[in-house]
Amino acid sequence: MTFTLRARNMLTGTAAIAVAALALASCAAPPAAQTDFTGWDQVTAAAQGQTVSLWMYGGDEQANSYVDNTLAPAAAKEGVTLQRVPVADTKDALNRVLTEVQAGTREGGVDLVWVNGDNFGTGKQAGAWWCGWTPMLPNMKLTAPSDPLLANDFGTPVEGCEAPWSKAQFSFAYNSATVADPPKTLAGLLEWARTHPGRFTYPAPPDFTGSVFTRQVLYSVSGGHTNVPLGFDRASFDRLTPALFDTLTGLAPSLWREGKTYPKTSGELNALFAGGQVDFTMTYGPATLTKLVADGTYPAATRVLTLDEGTVGNASFLAIPSTSGHQAGAMVVANLALSPEQQAAKADPRIWGQFPVLDPAALSVAQRAMFDALPPSPVVPAYDVLSKNANPELSAAWVPELDDAWRRQILTGR
Numbered sequence: 001m002t003f004t005l006r007a008r009n010m011l012t013g014t015a016a017i018a019v020a021a022l023a024l025a026s027c028a029a030p031p032a033a034q035t036d037f038t039g040w041d042q043v044t045a046a047a048q049g050q051t052v053s054l055w056m057y058g059g060d061e062q063a064n065s066y067v068d069n070t071l072a073p074a075a076a077k078e079g080v081t082l083q084r085v086p087v088a089d090t091k092d093a094l095n096r097v098l099t100e101v102q103a104g105t106r107e108g109g110v111d112l113v114w115v116n117g118d119n120f121g122t123g124k125q126a127g128a129w130w131c132g133w134t135p136m137l138p139n140m141k142l143t144a145p146s147d148p149l150l151a152n153d154f155g156t157p158v159e160g161c162e163a164p165w166s167k168a169q170f171s172f173a174y175n176s177a178t179v180a181d182p183p184k185t186l187a188g189l190l191e192w193a194r195t196h197p198g199r200f201t202y203p204a205p206p207d208f209t210g211s212v213f214t215r216q217v218l219y220s221v222s223g224g225h226t227n228v229p230l231g232f233d234r235a236s237f238d239r240l241t242p243a244l245f246d247t248l249t250g251l252a253p254s255l256w257r258e259g260k261t262y263p264k265t266s267g268e269l270n271a272l273f274a275g276g277q278v279d280f281t282m283t284y285g286p287a288t289l290t291k292l293v294a295d296g297t298y299p300a301a302t303r304v305l306t307l308d309e310g311t312v313g314n315a316s317f318l319a320i321p322s323t324s325g326h327q328a329g330a331m332v333v334a335n336l337a338l339s340p341e342q343q344a345a346k347a348d349p350r351i352w353g354q355f356p357v358l359d360p361a362a363l364s365v366a367q368r369a370m371f372d373a374l375p376p377s378p379v380v381p382a383y384d385v386l387s388k389n390a391n392p393e394l395s396a397a398w399v400p401e402l403d404d405a406w407r408r409q410i411l412t413g414r
Helices: 013-026 042-049 061-077 090-103 118-125 138-142 187-197 208-221 235-255 265-275 285-296 329-335 341-346 364-370 396-410
Strands: 051-057 080-087 112-115 163-169 169-177 280-283 300-305 313-319
Touching: 013 080, 042 163, 042 329, 051 061, 051 090, 051 329, 061 080, 061 329, 061 341, 090 118, 112 118, 112 138, 112 329, 118 313, 118 364, 138 329, 163 329, 187 208, 187 235, 187 265, 208 235, 208 265, 208 280, 235 396, 265 280, 280 285, 280 300, 313 329, 329 341
Parallel strands: 051 080, 051 112
Antiparallel strands: 112 313, 163 313, 169 280, 169 300
């Protein structure tokens, strides 16, 4: 799944973010402030009447509907007005926050961000996120402190700078009416693509889904994720990536439109799949497939492909910028989003279908019953099936390096 935000300014793109972050670091930007609240009652009192702007990817209709029709009304009952700010890329939100940090703003226009990965890591380095607040959230006790997906975000320690919101598992979906004998490994999937020209493609990095696809291929051609160091170093990159780009270069002529063009976004790939132009799509939010099949957007025969070696898994978070003027209200929303009621509603495929971050062992019998009552999906396996043999995410530093190399070696052919 991709996490994005709008409010354009003069800085756009990965390179601009890196420049801004380096500039802030070189100016010895102070670390994000620790919370001054002494108790949750003080937080809820300060939050009354505040309006919280949640910057998030605007291209997921189910996500938008969940926030507008489920989370926002619940926040209103807590005395907080939640406003969703749709954006096209999370980098837009980070750029906005970095600009506000540079200007010394303390009443910024971004209060909460749906974020993970390199955007979180870059922002943390530059002092963009407020830190030390998540231990105060009452509902954090319902998560497992030992859960590695929640402790680190693409290799960057979370350290109280963002609250978990959803878990995700990179997944492939296919039309079982046209793919009679689906492959069971990623190498098998690539071989299927070679023997069925034009029926497979992937989004062009730096699209979030296209980017994770390249990392998944890197694991495959390297003999498994254990052979790829999670932390980035140039020697490992130079040693491991030739096989990756040789594989993707060889695959290109068998792709949709012979690899002469690629979908720019995961949305474009999804549209190709929905229209029957390709037989596979891919997503970091497979639970959403249930509704897409039910409403006729996707073929009725759509199924999720489970791979023997597993796929990449991670979590997404809610972060509060250090420039937010409504930090108390943002904390209330983040705590509410972690509640069993909201996590169960968000997990309902009829509403959004995102995997919860709560620890079942920490829930009461009544709370577990809410999740047990969720309807099973005829399309998507249960999370414990999808996450079997889950592959860890590479550190955030790998992402722009792989994306840039893909652009140079695959897209432009150099």
